Amino acid sequence: MSLRCGFYTNNSVYQYLPYRRVTDLFGSVIGLPLSEGTVDAVLEEMAEKAGGAYREIKRRIERSAVVGADETGCHVNGKKHWMYVWQNDGLTYLMPSEHRNYETIEREFPEGLPLATLVSGLFSGAIENPGGMASDMRGSASFKRAEEL
Numbered sequence: 001m002s003l004r005c006g007f008y009t010n011n012s013v014y015q016y017l018p019y020r021r022v023t024d025l026f027g028s029v030i031g032l033p034l035s036e037g038t039v040d041a042v043l044e045e046m047a048e049k050a051g052g053a054y055r056e057i058k059r060r061i062e063r064s065a066v067v068g069a070d071e072t073g074c075h076v077n078g079k080k081h082w083m084y085v086w087q088n089d090g091l092t093y094l095m096p097s098e099h100r101n102y103e104t105i106e107r108e109f110p111e112g113l114p115l116a117t118l119v120s121g122l123f124s125g126a127i128e129n130p131g132g133m134a135s136d137m138r139g140s141a142s143f144k145r146a147e148e149l
Contacts, residue, residue: 009046012039057091062109064088067116071100084108
C-alpha cells in the first residue's frame with residue numbers, strides 16, 4: 001500500500017472528510033491535483049482488502065459478553081442516513097443505513113446478540129428487540145426516565 005493510499009483512506013474513513021475535502025487537502029499539502037474519482041477507487045480497493053478483518057470484527061462483536069450500541073444521523077451523498085455502531089472493550093463495528101429501524105439491525109445481526117448484555121442510551125433497535133440480547137435495557141434508569149417524559 002502506498003503512502004498516498006493511506007493518506008486518502010485515513011482522511012476519508014478515519015477523519016470523516018468528504019471526497020472533495022480530501023482532494024483539496026491533498027492538493028494543498030502535496031501540491032498534486034487529485035480527482036474525487038481517484039479517491040473513490042482507492043477507497044473501494046482498500047475496503048476490499050480490509051473485508052476479512054471487518055468480518056472478523058463483526059464476528060467478535062457477535063460473541064461478546066458486553067456490547068455497547070448506538071446510532072447517529074449522518075449524510076451520505078447529501079441524503080440523511082444512520083450510522084450504527086456496536087462495540088466491545090477493544091473493537092468497533094460501524095454500519096451505515098438509509099433507515100433507522102429494527103429491520104436494519106436484524107439484517108446485520110439476524111441471530112441478534114444472544115450472549116451480550118447491551119449497554120446503550122435508548123438505542124431504538126434495542127428497545128424494539130428485547131429478546132435479541134441476553135438482557136435488554138427496559139429496566140435501566142435511562143429507559144425509565146424516557147418512559148416518564
